[in-house]
Structures are given as C-alpha cells and as structure tokens.
Amino acid sequence: MRRLALLALGLFLLMGRAALAADLVYSGEQTLYQDTVWQGEVLVDGILTIAPEVTLEIRPGTRVRFTRIDTNGDGIGESEIFIQGTFLALGTREHPVLFTSAEASPRESDWGAINMMGAERPNRMEHCVVEYAYRGFHAHFANAEVRDSLFRHNTRGMQFQESDVSILGCEVSANLNGMQFRNSKVVLENTRVRNNYWGLRCVYSELEMSGCLVEANLINGVSLRDSSINARGNVVRDNRRGLYLQASTGEVAGNAFVSNSENGIFLEVSDLSIEDNLIRGNGRGGIRSVDSRGHARGNDLEGNGEYALVLDGAGTFQATGNWWGTASAVQMWELIRDGRVRPGMGLADSSRPLQQPPILGPFAHTIE
Amino acid sequence: MDLTRVLAWLLVSALMFGCASTRAPSVSTQSLPQKTISGRIAQDSLWEGEILIEGDVLVPPQVQLRIAPGTKVRIRAAESTRIDPEYLSPLTEILVRGRLQVEGREGNPVEFVPEKPLEGGEPAWAGILFDRSKPSQVSHARIEGAEAGVQVTDGSPGIENSTIHGCRYGILVQGQASPSIRGNLVEKGEGGIFCWMGASPSLEENRIRDNGEEGLFIDGLSRPTLRENRISGNDTGMAAAGKEWIGDTVIEDNRRNFVLLPSGRRP
Secondary structure (H helix, E strand, C coil), X not given: CHHHHHHHXXXXXXXXXXXXXXXXXXXXXEEECCCEEECCEEEEEEXXXXXXXXEEXXXXXXXXXXXXXXXXXXXXXXXXXXXXXXXXXXXXXXXXXXXXXXXXXXXXXXXXXXXXXXXXXXXXXXXXXXXXXXXXXXXXXXXXXXXXXXXXCCCEEEEEECCEEEEECCEEECCCEEEEEECCEEEEECCEEECCCEEEEEECCEEEEECCEEECCCCEEXXXXXXXXXXXXXXXXCCCEEEEEECCEEEEECCEEECCCCEEEEEECCEEEEECCEEECCCCEEEEEECCEEEEECCECCCCCCEEEEEECCCEEECCCCECCCCCHHHHHHCEEXXXXXXXXXXXXXXXXCCCCCCCCCCCXXXX | CCHHHHHHHHHHHHHHHHHHXXXXXXXXXXXXXXXXXXXXXXXXXXXXXXXXXXXXXXXXXXXXXXXXXXXXXXXXXXXXCCCCXXXXXXXXXXXXXXXXXXXXXXXXXXXXXXXXXXXXXXXXXXXXEECCCCXXXXXXXXEECECEEEEXXXXXXXXXXXXXXXXXXXXXXXXCCCCEEECCEEECCCEEEEEECCCCXXXXXXXXXXXXXXXXXXXXXXXXXXXXXXXXXXXXXXXECCHHHCCCCEEECCCEEEEECCCCCCC
C-alpha cells in the first residue's frame, strides 16, 4: 500500500512538472542582456525584462505561457514580459506565436501584459495570438506594428500611450475592453473589433481607420475624446453607439453605421464632416449632435428609429443633399428634431435633399 | 484590602468591561463618522451611516457588499478621463461582479447621490453597474445624478421599490441581462428604462414619468416582459419594435405616446 501511495505521489508530481515543462523557463525577476531567439515552449513565471538595445525575436509556432502570480490578491496577474529593447514576435498563418496562460483553467487577467516602455525602434507582432492577459499588449513611448494577430479573452486587448502604432488585419474580440489609445497616433486597417464592451477608445489621439469592422460592442463601437478621426470604408454595426465623439474633430466618409441600438453617430461638442455614409437602422437615431458643428452630405439616412437627425444645442447644422428615406418634404421634416420642435435648439439646413438613395460602397465587410 | 477582595474587584471590573464592549452601540447611524471608500473591496462588507466614494469601487465575484437602511452614499466626480481595464466608465462607478444587497426600507432608504452636482445637469457619476454579477438586490434606494442609475450588462439583480431621479439613463439593461425591475419610480432624467441588444428584463408596476426623451425603449432584439407599468409625461412614452409590447402598459400624456422602431434586422 505504501509503495502504491509513493508511486501515485511520484506520478502526480511528474504530471505537474509535465504541465509546466518548457524549453525555456524564466522564473522570478530576470533580464535579457543580449539578443535572444525563442522557439518552442517558453514559460514566464515572473517578470522578464528585455534590456535596452536588446532584441527578443520569437519564431513561428512558439508558445509563450505565463503562470498566474497574484501576490496582492487583486485578481490581476503579475507575470509579464517588459520590453525596453526591440520585440519581434513573427509567426506565420500556419504557425502563429501564442501568448497565453499556463493555467489548466485559464481566465482573463491570468497574466499581466506584453509590456513595452520606451521601445522606439520598430517593434513587430505578426500572426500572434494573445489571450487571458490583463492587458494583451501595453505600450508607452513605443513604435509598434501589429499585423494579422488575434487578441481575445483579455481584460483589455491593447493599450497604447504616447505611441505610434499600426494595427493591420487584426482581430480584437471577446475582451472586456478592446483597445484604448492615449496621446497616440494610430493607423487601423482591415481590423475587426467585436464582442467587447468598449470596442475602441481614443483620448488625445489621432486615429486613421479604414476597412475595419466594429460590431456588437456593448458600450460603444468607436469612441473618441479630445481626438481626431479620419475614417473611410469601415462598417460599424450592432453596437450600442456606433461612433461617439466628445470634443473631437475629423472626417468620416464612405462608411456604414448601421443597426446600432442607440445612435449611428453621436457628437458632443465636436466638429465632424459626415459624407457619403450609409447610416441606417439605428435604434434611437441616425445622427445626434449635441452642441456640435460640422456637416452631413450625401448620406443615406433612411430607416433609423426615432429620428434621422437630432440637434441638441445651439447653431446650425448643415445637412444638405442627403437621402432621408422619402421624397416627401413633410415626412422628411418629421425625421429631424431641431429647434423647430424644441425651441432654443439649433436648426438643421436640410435643403436640396436627394430624391433617391445614393449609391454607396462597396464596403470591405458585408452589411447584412 | 485582602487578596480575595482584590481578585473579586478585578473580576467584577473585567465582567463590566467585557459587557460594555459587547453591548450594541447606542448611537444612531447619523452620528457615525463618514467613511471614505474606493477601489476593490477585498472581503464581505457592510456599509452604514455616511459613505463617501472618492474613486471607482469594485465588488469582485467572491465578495458581498451589504448597505444598511438609511445609509447615505455620496459619490465624488472623477477628475480624469482614465478607465482602468477592468472598469466600464470614465466616471466614478460602483461596479458589481459579486453580490450587492442594498437593504433600504420604506421610510429609510439608501441614498446614492453626487457629492456635488455638476453644471448643466451633466452626470456626475456612472451609476451602479452590474456586470456578470452574482444574485443581488437593490431595495428602497434613491439614486440621483448618474449616467445610468442602474446598468445591467449581464446578470439578474432585483431592482425594486426604488427612485431613480435625474439620470441620463434611468435603468439600462443590455446583452444577456434579465433583471427583475419592479415597483420603481424613474423620473426627470433624459430617459427612463432602456432595453438593448437582446436584454430580457421583467418590468412590473413601475412608474416612468417626466423624462426628457423616452420613457421606455425596447430595441428590436430585446424581449422584456411587461406588467402593469405606467408611462406618462415623457417626450416619447414608449419606443419599441412592435406595438405588441404595449400590453397592459398605461401610456398617457406623453408628447408622443408610441414610436415604432426598426425590427432589429440589418437594413
């Protein structure tokens, strides 16, 4: 009986070690002081720093796992890679690089982040999967390109501050919050942001986005505060608010803002050019403008819930040359709520309405 | 004094001290000092008396927070636009992923009000946000000045016999949420109760009145159950994707009593 018990104990310990077996193991606080290449299985069981002037290259098919360390019991994992040098995680479509939890039952925030500080040389992530982190990719004062990668099941998929970043062909989905940028320049192309709470949030940032799909985010699809946006050819659908601007400026042209539960476009103290967009089927309204300026021209504003356009606040909003879903002037005026309905509010100039829907698109993603 | 008397004196003194320390305090809750709170609540807790929330508060999944009758919770407005990854709003929020029991009583409610109202009637705080919360109950509360008085994005809390006053959204229910919302007064905000993105709350015996926009909004994907609600004095009484939602709801004296919304299918 004793021999059986000892045998069982030995097997148990062996299984435990096998679960954490890796080609490379970094425990505690360690620093890489020379260029390093990873391939195979890597276990990060602590905080691994990449020193300035040092490059960490991660090759296709590499799996990087992080143990769950939570010394202060706040539910936020502390294992991380902290990059002050250069970071090249270069998977392929067939053999992506995986960053994930080492736990048997993983959950978001199991590990801290791929954390980057002051890494000004071009850092690249290609064909990577990042999951179960607190912040999947977190950078300050960094230059980074993230391509063809998936960020999922993180508390926040990506977060950048004071950085220049290009995000191309990625998917950011099923995170609590998708992406946040502060004081950054962001190029977002052909990227899908979906099934998060906040999809994409910018504060004091410049955003260029094209060919993206932003859908089914529970709070806002695209949200800007004190920022600027240039958006073309995107589909923003099935979110609560589609595009939400606070004290921001920019241009949105050739996009589809459809079937968002609240508003397709919601402006607060902002200045936005809205041209040639499909803005349909939004629950509360197509465009809501609160104390904002700008113009809407050449848009298809048919079939929004309560109103096509709502103006709250002073001033005139130029909304000429749009299709309102009807050729009847009387019916069109019922789709606009402005100072005519609420004295004291501004007035919409909706002269020269289109007599039929404009031809818009094609869009990079299907509308239906 | 001989040893026996000394020991007896010590014994009596100890007994008196022990009794005094275990006697329930006789002071009223109003005289309890104000307690300042922010951050993650580490263990089961009871709030009573005067509470000042000076930053985001998180009730994590394994924790229960009870709030005693008559508690006054003041919320300080956030000074930055920051949102930490685990939170949902740039405004100060009470985020519930564990259990919240707001134990107000008729005549002795629990109050949640801004420390100072903001200019122009802007929301001063985010509200009470239930996100994948454990079974919770809000009873006899008064909630004022929030972005959403109560927001439920997942979970089934009970919200009953409470007053939600002057909030941008009185009660906001979305996604997988199926709360029980019964016997409340939702008034004088921008909007009353919103059901979005597949929500399925139970709405019973609520009064929704005098809101600047919609009293009750039901989008094309949501499936609430309604019984004996009253909606009056709003700009729009009910906005819904079908007239079948009216049921036995009394909708009267709104500028527009009913607006038909798109069905929820993409155009």
